[in-house]
Amino acid sequence: MQSDDIAWGVIGKGQCAYKAPSKTQMFCRNEFNLTGLCNRASCPLANSQYATVREENGVCYLYLKVIERSHFPQRLWEKVKLPKNMTAAVKLIDENLLHWSKFVRQKCKARLIRIHQYLIKMRRMQLNQHQKIIPLARKIERRETRREAKALIAARLDNAIEKELLGRLKEGVYGDIYNFNQKAFENVLDQEVEMEEEEEIQPPQRQFIEDFDESDDDGDDDEDIEDAAYTFDADSDDESDEDDASENEEDEASDNQEEGSDIDMEDIGSKKKVSFAPLPKAAPTKVSKKATKKRRGAKIEIEYENEATAPRKKIIS
């Protein structure tokens, strides 16, 4: 004989497998429980006449339990499919639970409403395309990072890139952008310098040119060495510039030449008066030899006539 009170006395106060206690409340884990709480009115085991609403795959069902079927556990619960329309479903619930307790009726309807609400939310969420979270397996991640490190070492990226770039250069992909033939480069530079020389030689060519004997030229070389001891700054600069055939210093040389030549043009007489024995006769002729000497090997030499040099030798000795 079924007695709900005795059942509740045993289950509710004592041991029940479906009890799930929390800090504030006692829950019931029985799947047919209407509210989910462990109460006298909510316990499906302690109520012979009971009903629930449950949802399976989006379809709601009304489950009914009556005392007449309490001896047939297999057929205990009657399953009624509820229509998808909520008002129709509520009506159906009212029909089936016509004379049942108010509590059960109320809670069934409330539960139905709640179920419908969360179904709507689920459908809406599916439309929004939320991100799918895929778990990363740690072991596999570790393996992949290790393999990547090994691949990086095997790749030797810098070498590969350099090789590729050099290959492209050799194939001529870049055309003439990069000039690498050093000789050609230097040739171009030489040409430029020669252009400069020719331009700067022009001012000195203003000097007057006279004929002279070749023997004088030879002798003058020796005299130049002796002259070096006595020469002023302008002269010595000229000589030193003559010796240096380098491109870089040619600018200086040409400048000095200009200065020297200009000075000589103007102050020939005065210079010689200071450094050597007075040589008024030598003044006009000395200038002439500069231009000719330059033409030979881009050198400048200041030459003096034999007459002038003779007294100098005496001074040296």
Added chain:
Amino acid sequence: MFPRKNIPVKKIVKQAIEAGYTDIMIVHEDRNKTKPDGIILCHLPEGPTAYFKINSLKYSKEIKGVGESTSHYPEVILNNFNTRLGLLISRMLVCLFPQDPNFVGRRVVTFHNQRDYIFFRHHRYEFKKEGEKTALHELGPRFTLRLKWLQNGTFNPTEGEYEWVLKRHEMETSRRRFFL
């Protein structure tokens, strides 16, 4: 470059095709929004779609001795893409850069494939010793990519036709067998 604002990818793809773009690149950040961890590269119209996973990203600031990049068109180097799949991917990557045979500015972008990992580097180069040595100065970020899947059409992960999918269990049978 636009923020995505949760617009579904298919819509983005449609709009881009109408606007006349050639490629779409969607960068995916991890959940905490700290670092990008995936790239969806979609070649338009009707081109293949590839999804890469980004490992080991290093920004320019983190690289020591980094240089500033300029706005010249870079040259592209694609190394070691040997298989058919690799060639497909390499062509997709090249499409992102303007193809201009007049090289201005010595800027190089390198995609190097080694054992199914694609290494990306960005350098400025100089030829030294009359074309026998190159000096590389690293600009810009460096990262590695790993191809996760490749689809034949535009982005359609649920219904589209996949040309290649990385299925770890089936495919990593041998240590010496690589796909890219």
